[in-house]
Amino acid sequence: MSTNLDAIALGDRLRKVVWQLSSEPHIWAALLVAALAWLLPVSYLQRPRKKLPPGPPVWPIVGSLAYLGGELHDALWGLSKKYGDVMRVGLGQHTLIVVSGAEAAEELMKRRDSEFCDRSGRTIQRSAARYIGIDSMDIAFSDYNPHLRMLRKLCTSELFTLSRLQASSELRAGEIRVLLGTFRKHADMGKAIEVRECFHTLTMNVMCLLMFGKRYHGADVPVTVELESFKSLIMDVFDTVGRLNLSDLIWCLRPFDFQGINRKWKHIRVRIENLFSMIIEEHRQRRRQGNSSPDDKDDFVDVLLPYQEKDALSEKAIIGLLSDMLLGGTDTTATTLEWCMVEVLRNPEMMRRMQEEIDSVVGKEKGIEESDISRLPFLNAFVKEVIRLHTPLPLTLPRLNDKASTLGGYYIPPECTVFVNVFAIAHDGRYWERPMEFNPDRFMGSAVSLTGNDFQLIPFGSGRRKCVGITLGMTMVQRTLASLVHSFDFAPVEGVKPHEVDVSGRYLLVLRNDVPLKLTATPRLPAHVYHSSASR
Numbered sequence: 001m002s003t004n005l006d007a008i009a010l011g012d013r014l015r016k017v018v019w020q021l022s023s024e025p026h027i028w029a030a031l032l033v034a035a036l037a038w039l040l041p042v043s044y045l046q047r048p049r050k051k052l053p054p055g056p057p058v059w060p061i062v063g064s065l066a067y068l069g070g071e072l073h074d075a076l077w078g079l080s081k082k083y084g085d086v087m088r089v090g091l092g093q094h095t096l097i098v099v100s101g102a103e104a105a106e107e108l109m110k111r112r113d114s115e116f117c118d119r120s121g122r123t124i125q126r127s128a129a130r131y132i133g134i135d136s137m138d139i140a141f142s143d144y145n146p147h148l149r150m151l152r153k154l155c156t157s158e159l160f161t162l163s164r165l166q167a168s169s170e171l172r173a174g175e176i177r178v179l180l181g182t183f184r185k186h187a188d189m190g191k192a193i194e195v196r197e198c199f200h201t202l203t204m205n206v207m208c209l210l211m212f213g214k215r216y217h218g219a220d221v222p223v224t225v226e227l228e229s230f231k232s233l234i235m236d237v238f239d240t241v242g243r244l245n246l247s248d249l250i251w252c253l254r255p256f257d258f259q260g261i262n263r264k265w266k267h268i269r270v271r272i273e274n275l276f277s278m279i280i281e282e283h284r285q286r287r288r289q290g291n292s293s294p295d296d297k298d299d300f301v302d303v304l305l306p307y308q309e310k311d312a313l314s315e316k317a318i319i320g321l322l323s324d325m326l327l328g329g330t331d332t333t334a335t336t337l338e339w340c341m342v343e344v345l346r347n348p349e350m351m352r353r354m355q356e357e358i359d360s361v362v363g364k365e366k367g368i369e370e371s372d373i374s375r376l377p378f379l380n381a382f383v384k385e386v387i388r389l390h391t392p393l394p395l396t397l398p399r400l401n402d403k404a405s406t407l408g409g410y411y412i413p414p415e416c417t418v419f420v421n422v423f424a425i426a427h428d429g430r431y432w433e434r435p436m437e438f439n440p441d442r443f444m445g446s447a448v449s450l451t452g453n454d455f456q457l458i459p460f461g462s463g464r465r466k467c468v469g470i471t472l473g474m475t476m477v478q479r480t481l482a483s484l485v486h487s488f489d490f491a492p493v494e495g496v497k498p499h500e501v502d503v504s505g506r507y508l509l510v511l512r513n514d515v516p517l518k519l520t521a522t523p524r525l526p527a528h529v530y531h532s533s534a535s536r
């Protein structure tokens, strides 16, 4: 009986509360806000989530750094086998998107090229952009803005035109002759040759002659402190640029520079600016003194100065451009040449096949000319296969998307750093039969080109950020290799068998062979050819 009475009393009280609440609108409003506050996070959590690419675990602060041991391109390749062609990796506070398949690379560099074409201090290479990219005033570290478009246009319409390339053929011939002379000298003395130094000297001198009309390294160049330090400067940049800089990746480490990379960068930038300012000023003086006419276009600085005089180009931009050319055009080409010689030593029968081909086209009484190259199909196939197997730049330079986008069906948040793992694609069994085998014949009669249209092989990148120096780089590699195998028989140093020549690579932005290559050379042409002007 008492239970019934209690229930009636409780019902009355509830009715009263509801009646009171209905007369208090602010209480209703408060309840509504509370309900929304509860519902909104629930609906946020339950909303269909944007699908991010898969990838290794991303830990607070360090991201996925723990999964990136060893050579970077190799570690990323290994992870992509587990996570797929479009993968997300945390690098400190940055999100890295890694593309490891030809189809995804085509989507990135062709169909979505305009969405992923920035490359500034917002990528993981923040400090390099600032110091080496001269505050992103160069090409390689600049966003895809009007300034960059103007610089790239200058490259295609002025600096790397076909006519300028043909006009500089003599200059390359001269430097290749110097190289052959060095090899010949070693051969005559029965000494082994360490090729890395020789190829760096060759490519640096060619680039310096093209850019400022001076050789910058070699026996005949007077050694001043500036010139000596110039060479070590280049090597410093190469040794530093491929390292992950923790101060760039983890913001709380920014003030500390534990690895000393920023300190090194700052020092290098001062030296780059001093050296190039000095060279630019020399050219300016020469122009003022009337030693060159206003339309004198002997070297790159001569081409660029009139643009500066018209206020179309700042001095910083000229320095940035020159710095890019020197950094982009020397180590890449020299390293590719070193890999070529590794494969020449490992495959003596292919060396003989190239020699027979050259002998039949050029003969043994004169040197190689650039116009001969297109008539050497096996040599060209050999170079392509070297570039495929030893991929000089295993990862493209980083790209960045300003706005959110998609790739491979995944959502890509804004401001991700995107790499294409060119190495992984070039070694992928989906595109290449027996991909780890060195087999130039795979390119004989094949239409696959290196110019960025065949996405299973993109050693120079593709799209609006592709390499501006492809023709120059390829011409240098093909002509130098042809001249070398035409002029000498090569063999490994005593005690090393061809198959024992080391092929392990080290990622330093370019993929260098770990053990600097040593070889022996035996001249195979009549003596007069080495001295004659015919090798021009």
Ligand code: HEM
Pocket (backbone or CB within 6 Å): 119, 139, 140, 141, 152, 324, 325, 326, 328, 329, 330, 332, 333, 336, 392, 393, 395, 396, 397, 398, 458, 459, 460, 461, 462, 464, 465, 466, 467, 468, 469, 470, 472, 473, 474, 477
């Ligand atoms: C064998 C030689 C070379 C190789 C393998 C090579 C490779 C590459 C690659 C992979 C890229 C990045 C492309 C991308 O991200 O899509 C690049 C960019 C670049 N390369 Fe080369 N390169 C070579 C020679 C040269 C030469 C000779 C020069 C100039 C003299 C040069 C200047 C540049 C510049 C300025 C960029 C930046 C382009 C941009 O950001 O818009 N490279 N190169």
